[in-house]
Each structure stands twice: as C-alpha cells, then as structure tokens.
Amino acid sequence: MAPTVVWFDMTATASPGSDEGTTGAETDAVASHAADHGPTAQALLDKHRQALDEAMAALTTRGYHSRYPESPSPRVYGEGAAQAGRDAFDAHLAKHFGSLSGEAGHHPHGAWVGAEVSPYGPSLRVGYPEVDVDELVAGAKAATTVWRQVGPEVRAAVCLEIVDRINARSFEVASAVMHTSGQPFVMSFQAGGPHAQDRAVEAIAASLAEQLRIPPSVHWEKPGRGEPLVMDKDNHIVGRGVSVVIGCNTFPTWNAYPGLFASLATGNAVVVKPHPNAILPLAITVEIAREVLSENGFDPDLVTLAAEEPGGTLAKALIAHPDVRIIDYTGGPGFGRWLEEEGARRGVTVFTEKAGVNTVVVDSTDDLDGLLANLAFSFSLYSGQMCTTPQNVYVPRDGITTEGGPLTFDELAQRLAAAVTSLTADDAKAVELLGATVNPAVRERAASVAALAASAPSGTGRAVLDTREVNHPMYPDAVVRTPALVALDVSDEEVYRQECFGPVAFLIATDSTAQSLRTFVETVQQYGAMTACVYSTSADVLDDARDAAVEAGVSLSENLTGQVYVNQTSAFSDYHGTGANPAANAAYVDAAFVAPRFRVITTRRHA
C-alpha cells in the first residue's frame, strides 16, 4: 500500500509543524486567562500553551501553519507506523467496538449496529453499540457542567491533546477512511489524518480566541457628580448544550472535526452521528476523545457516538431532542435544508455544507501544460468525489489564446482529455489517485455518460472523454472510474445547473469570457459552489473574475498551474466554503462558525 501518487505536495516532508522551536509571536493569551482546575488539566495546559498561542497567532495572519506533518513517510511517523496502523485497523474488523458512550443505559438492549462495506469490496463487519437517544443526550448534557466550569483554556488544552492522540493513530484512521470513503490511501492519510487534524486545531484555536475576548471579570465605574457608581461583574461562558455532528460518507473526519472541536472547545457536549457507511473513522475518533477526557478527570460522555445502519433516523430523533442546540451537517441538500428549517423551529443553530456546482472559467493561459496537468489532476483526484471538485468548465466557443497561439474549444477539450488519459493510464498508479467510487449513485452516473451527453437540449452534447473502468490490482471488487469529460453548450442549463457528483466534468461552450463569468455568477448564486477557478493572462479579465467571485459569494483560485489545486484548502489560511452561497451556510473556520456555539451570562453586583 506504498503511496505512489501524492495528494498534496507529499514531498514537503520537511514541514516543521509547530510543535518545537517555532518562533511565532507568543501572545501569552492563554496564560493570562488561566482558570481554576485540577493538576492533570494544568499539566495539559502547560504542555499545550505555546501551541495554542501559536495557532491563535496564525489565525491573525492566515499564513501557512500546520501542526501535523502530512507525509506518511517513516521518517516522519516512524518505522513500522504504517504497518502498525494497518494492523490496528484490521483488529477492528468483525468485532464489536465498545466504549463509545457511558455505561449506564446507553446500550440498553446490548444490540449492535453497523453495515459498513468498503468501496474497495470487503464488508467491515464492525458492530457499534445501538444507542437510546434520550439516554445518550441526557448523559451528554449532564457532562457539561464541569466542562463549562474549567474554562476555555483547559477545554482547548484537552481538545488539543485529543487531536494529538488522533494524530498518533493517523495510519489506523487512514485505513478506516480509505475503507469507508473509497479514497486512495495517501489521500485517506493526508485528508483524513493530518489535514483534518489541522482543521481541528484551527477550530480549537478560533474557539479559544473568541472566548478569550470575553473578560472573565469586569470592574465598571460610572463617573457621577458625587461618588461614582461601581459594579463588579463576572462573565460566564456557557455552551449551548448538546451539539450533534452529522458526518458524511466521503470525508468522515475532515468534515466532522471542525464542528466537533469547535463545539467541544466552547463548552458543549458532542454527539457524533456518522454516515452509516463511514462509522469507523469517527468511532476511533470518539474512542480517543473519551480516553483523553477520562484520563483528565472529565466525563467521557462529553463525546459519544450514535451509530446506525443505512435507512436509520437518528439525525431526526436527535434534532427533536430539546437539549440539542447545535447541529453540524455535511451531506445532501434536501436533508440539509430540512435540518435548517427544523432547527429554526426549535431554536437550534444549524451549520450545513450541502452541494454545489464548482466552476472553472478558462479565458487564456501562458502555461497550457500547467493548466492541463492541474485540471486533469483536480478532475481525477478521488474520481471527482470531492465537494470541491470542479464540475463546470466555461470556455469560449471560439477558443482561447495560449503561449503557443490560439487553441479552439475542441482542441482544448482534446488536450484536457489527453491529459486525463495520460494521468490515469496505468491502472496500478491510477487507483492511488482515483480511489474507488463511493456508492451506486456515483457508479450509475459514471456508467451513463453517453446518455447524459445525449440528453443535452442543444443537441451538441458529446462525451469528449468517456470514463474508463480501472482494475484495482489489490481489490478486484472495487469500482474505479476515471473522469469523463462532456462537452455542452451554454444553453444546456438543465444538464449543468445541478451537481453531478462523481467522475464527470462539463466543458461548456460560451459566447465569450464575459458570458462565462455571468453564467458563473448566476449558477453559483442559485445552486451554490465550494470552489471556483479562473485562467486568464488578462489583468482585466482577472479583475472581472474577482468581482464575479465576490458577487457569486465563492472564493477564487487564479491560474493554478502547479502543485496547488482548486480542490484543496489549507487550514489556518484558506476558508473552506464561504457561507455566502447556497452550497454552505458556514465556513471552516471563521468567527461566524464559532461565536454562536456559546453564550455569555453576566452576574453583576455593587462593588
């Protein structure tokens, strides 16, 4: 399972992280706000104070910052770490996975649930405790009092310790992510491990910074003609109650950690409700969180797992519970919208990431090969099953200019097809980039590219490149597909104005770059997007593209021709999502994602 294709700059093994010897500004903010707590928690706080200060400082500059090396190299994670992680993963298979919620009553029937099947073929046959929602939430709620009282610094230190311990099990988590999401291994390691962990640290740091802005005690003195009016006030930071994180199938850890750790760090208990097909990565996460909480004298029921099988209704049952006050959701737009409305009815704060139509506008380039390689990689990575994969590529029907002269629409389409074909030509190498298709809907879409092209109202739809079935050398049952490219006309709105999740991208002929940008804005405003990209050598066009991105409410990558891909965001620097278009009502991690997770209760008296 040695990685042969890197997901994101795997060569950067010299990445220093932030654990030792960094020279970032030390705000000492944590130290100055230390609250009362026991000796174990104090030790954790001492251990993590510098890292927390550095992470908070990183959020003010938003430059590069990472705590966890992304390379799965033995030089970084140690000889034998990869095999030990794989062994640990194997040890979960065909077993009951306990210790995921409190003893009393949370497993009333002794029943076990779980029906995970790896997209690579094997059934995992892991059983998780069936939960009783009322008892689960009651246990979670009961755990919050002490968790509130220890204050934000200790909570942050405990959270960071949890993430450190998750990091130490990155290879185990990577296998679990791979065999639930279908991601290729290196991506499972990087996105499911260090990158998800860095997003967790980002959420912890943003939560701590937001809480530290509230002075714990205040002396208020109002001048008067005689004696001043004087009051002493105490500000109590209080979580909202119980928080529920609803995970997704494709990025079980990466999309769950921001909400999980933002809620936990702000004083809430968190019930983790994984996607029924991707429980194991979050079960391992919950197990680690509970261990760390227990070791430090906290109630492990601050983090619990609510597992279910496909067709279950735990999410609906959880939101109906009056003590659930926060929901984080990643998944389909239908249920996402229902959660938003039901949440409003119940006074629950709901953060959603749903679906969108990611866009590339191609106007011109001075690095055609860079463009082709970059886009081919973006289409191919995890067979286009990322919420950030580009889908709609707008190209003027009269073609584009390049450093080698003009290129027609058809020539560009052929060059892109060739780039994808070349990138994915070798089955053994291709599977390390493509991974496996995650579910039947994606497979169905991949299998009907010709029909999709034929359905275009313009009558000019055609498959420039059909998807290719790749044989996985190790997992014969895996359905692995290369991305297809379908050429459409800008009039084929009914085809491209919806998410076509999976290995299909559309090359859409427009009248002009101006029309491309207009269509981009309209489509994103109506259907949402997580990412956008533009290629142009014209400063004016780039300016227009920036204006269009601002109007559409989506972030923009310009002229990506190297080792940075539009699919990818970097914790502490890039926001993931914006909250400004229908694809998501929140962003990882801005203040709006953190601040509503706690409230301030003031008690005041005459001095």
Place this chain on the structure above:
Amino acid sequence: MAPTVVWFDMTATASPGSDEGTTGAETDAVASHAADHGPTAQALLDKHRQALDEAMAALTTRGYHSRYPESPSPRVYGEGAAQAGRDAFDAHLAKHFGSLSGEAGHHPHGAWVGAEVSPYGPSLRVGYPEVDVDELVAGAKAATTVWRQVGPEVRAAVCLEIVDRINARSFEVASAVMHTSGQPFVMSFQAGGPHAQDRAVEAIAASLAEQLRIPPSVHWEKPGRGEPLVMDKDNHIVGRGVSVVIGCNTFPTWNAYPGLFASLATGNAVVVKPHPNAILPLAITVEIAREVLSENGFDPDLVTLAAEEPGGTLAKALIAHPDVRIIDYTGGPGFGRWLEEEGARRGVTVFTEKAGVNTVVVDSTDDLDGLLANLAFSFSLYSGQMCTTPQNVYVPRDGITTEGGPLTFDELAQRLAAAVTSLTADDAKAVELLGATVNPAVRERAASVAALAASAPSGTGRAVLDTREVNHPMYPDAVVRTPALVALDVSDEEVYRQECFGPVAFLIATDSTAQSLRTFVETVQQYGAMTACVYSTSADVLDDARDAAVEAGVSLSENLTGQVYVNQTSAFSDYHGTGANPAANAAYVDAAFVAPRFRVITTRRHA
C-alpha cells in the same frame, strides 16, 4: 417638560464621554488597516480614528465607556437645545416627511402613509412615502458595491459620523420617541438618545473589530523539500446583501440601532421598517444617515425607510425578497418565530428579541429600604413596559430575613406596595417616571388586575396593590397607570408563566428559596427572560442563584439597592439579552450578533 425624575443617574452630568482627552489604550488598529478611499472619507476616518480605537479597546475590557452624555442638561447639550429639538419635532407634525429613499421609483404613486397617534393623545399626522418593495430593495442592493469596496474602516467612520449627527438631534429624537412610545421625557431622551447611540457605537466598534481580524492580504509559504509553495491571497469582506431592521413600538431607536449599525458597518444596505406606531424616530434617523452618506459620496439608498400603517404586511414582503439576507426583529414572539422559520427556509440570518418572563428571587436582605426603592422604581419605570421590567417576584411563603428581623410574605408585599404608592403618589412627578401606556392591550391588562388575581387557580390570588389612574397635567388624553402588584401561589403557573406586558408584577409565594430558584430556571428555560435579579445575604444562596442563572441562560443582578436597576444595561459592558433562552436568539452586542453579517471571499494565486 423639564425633567423631575431621572431615568438613570441623570446627575452624572460630569460624565466625560470619550470624545476628548481620554486615555484609553490606542490600538492604532484602524490606522494600520486603512483602505483606499476618497478625500472626504479620509477626513472622516482621521476625525473618528481615535474614537473607534477607544471603542474597540472598551469592548476588550467591558468597563464603563460612553461616547454621548446622557444628561439633557443645557450645560451639556447647550442652552436652547431642548427647545430647538422640541421645535424641530413640532415642525414634522402634519407634514410629509420626504428624503427617505432614492428618487427613482421608490415613491411611485406619490402616496403617503402614516397613522401615528401619540400615547399622550395627539395624532402626529406625519406622512411618509409609500414604498415599492422591489424597487426599494433593488436600490439598496445597487448601493452596496461601492460601500463594500471602501473597506471596514471607512464604513465605521461614516457610521460613527451618522451617530454623532443623530446625537446632535437628540432632543428632536427624544420628542419623537416620547410621542410614539409613550415613554416619559427624560427616558425618551436617555434611552432613545445617548443610550441608543452608545449601543450604536458599540455595534460599530464590534463590527469593525471583527472585520479587522481578517487580514486583507496574506502571503502563504509552505515549506517543501525543494522550493516552497508560495501563494498570495486577498480576503474580500462582503456584506450579505440587504438587511431589514424591524422596529418595535416601545424602544424604536434603542432596539433598532444595534442591528442597523452592525449591518451597515459590515457592508450591507439597511431597510428600516419601523413599527407602524413608532415611525418618526426612525424616519429622523434614516434622514440623518442618508444626509451623511450623500455628503461623503455614498449612495443614500444604503439606508432607507419602509413605513406603513397598522395592519401592513411590509415585513413579510421584505423577507420574501431574495436579496434580503439579514433580518433584525424586536416584537411579539408569534411573528418572531415565523420570521425565524421563514428566514431558515430562505437562508436569511434572523436576529430576534421577542418576549420573556423576567424574574426576581427574594431570599433575604440587609438593606430592605434599598430593595424596596429599587424594585418599586423598576416596576414603575415606563409603567413596566420595558422588555427588561421584572415580572415574577418569587418570595418564600414563610417570609424573608432582613436587617431588622424577619418579614412575612404579606409584610413584604405591603412594604413593596407602599414603596410603589409613595414613588408614584404625586401625579405631576409620577408621569415623568411612568410615561403613558403604549397601546390598548396594555390598558386592558391594567384595567383587569382584579380579574387576573381572581383567575389564579390556587384561589389565593389577590391584588396587593391595584393600578392607579394618573392624570397627566399636560396631556389629559394620556392613559397613565401605576404598577399593580398581584400576589399568587407558586401553583398558579398558568397566570405567571407567560409575559404580562405592562404595569403588573406578580409576587409569588414559594415553599423555599430553593423552590424559587428551581421555578426561575424552569420558567426562563421554557418562556425566556431578558433579566433576572436576586436578593440574598447568603453567599451560598448567591452561588446557587448564579448557577441557576447560568442554567437558565439569563444574566443576573445581585442585591441591587441603589441607582442601578435590573431593567438597565450599559453599552460596552452589559450584554442585552444572552441568546441562551427563548426571549432572544441574540445579544447586544456579542460576536455572534456581528460575525454572520459578513462573509470572506478569498482570491489566491501563485506568488
């Protein structure tokens, strides 16, 4: 109209404000983030930079801070200011009030609306332009592009200039508040003027601070084995679109300014939709905002007025418009809940302040006279028509201990009744404290105190003090009422577990202080509260009360016996509301009130 009773420490005329010579920490944050803009805006920024930095610094310590003196004394606001303001108010009466939205089309029929009647009697007969929602919102939206581009510092400076100019017209606004809300004059001046203006500055400062945390440009450098990956990134702060502020009848300016200025300062256009009975104070506000915007080269349609008469449906029409992305609402819970749900359906962020059951727990005191005077004042101020007026007073049925020995429940009730009677004995003085009843529902409630008492299921309900009709010496048509006190049993839940808005407070006999605190928590969790107060000489009881307040999600005042009242919060120090109970989903002004009003759009490229 000379004030004879002060609302809040009117003697503090020496209050220095923050306009000159203060020594607060200067973060210089504004200067370091200055964006490109024209010379007029630059002058405003120079003028207000120090004040903005001081206001932001105040929010980090949350001590006393005020920009606008609360005393209506001529020594503060100038000789003749009061009369000039009154004259300016008079000049609005029986006239058309124009200049409240753009020229083109916003007044398509030339029709005028407005049916305000002063709670003191007279009809105002002011006409406001009837608006077309589509054209109004289109004009507002169109105005946002330039407003976004000038950046947060210029927006903050322009907003502060608007508030300064409102302050200069405080006496005019005060008369308008008085003759729409029924507040007594000094309260109209203070709460409707300087205190509302300080809340506006607080919202501006909180919004600026939140935006300044986003670095406008970022250099991202990821270390690698060879050359690092280097990206330049720009962060664009973008308002959500058009924001609608729905005003209330009782505090037309105080409750509108936080949302109005937070939305404006974060780059949104704001449509102000006043309560049909309290348009004039906000019409003056909108007029001033438009003047300042125009003078500085901005489109005045960034702030517009949408006036209507009772029974109008503008709020529903506005939320149905797709460009409206933020709603701020103060008013009844039924429509507030509808807005929350409809907002979720439409992806609109909705901030609401609805209604609650404010609570006092009396356990014991060492200053009985102070307690009586303080509570009598809190009940009487504006005839109990504040969202912060205490309603439910829980007292052990076996009585309390005082510095003079034990006091029975009935004795405490009698002493409270006597304190209210004494405070409101003189009609001419009483009206300056009570104001006038705002609407028929309040009058009806005041007129049926005996029936209310008789309706108590326990059979022991009784009017300890009935409301008294007060003759206003200047306004014979005003309906002025002193507060009534109704004794109930803790079993009379169906009477006291709902808001009884107006001049009625309940003294509720409980088995013990422990039961008082439990009932307090249950009632607030279910029905909400804006305020709570406890009286006790026991450190243990105070601890329990703090725990109860935290559990209930409401802020707590302890042993108020002087010139600070539970009804009142101080901008920059006290949050108004918490967002942690059903009375309000937001607080003035925390990060959660500000951060969701803007989004960050990043554009990135290879360096």
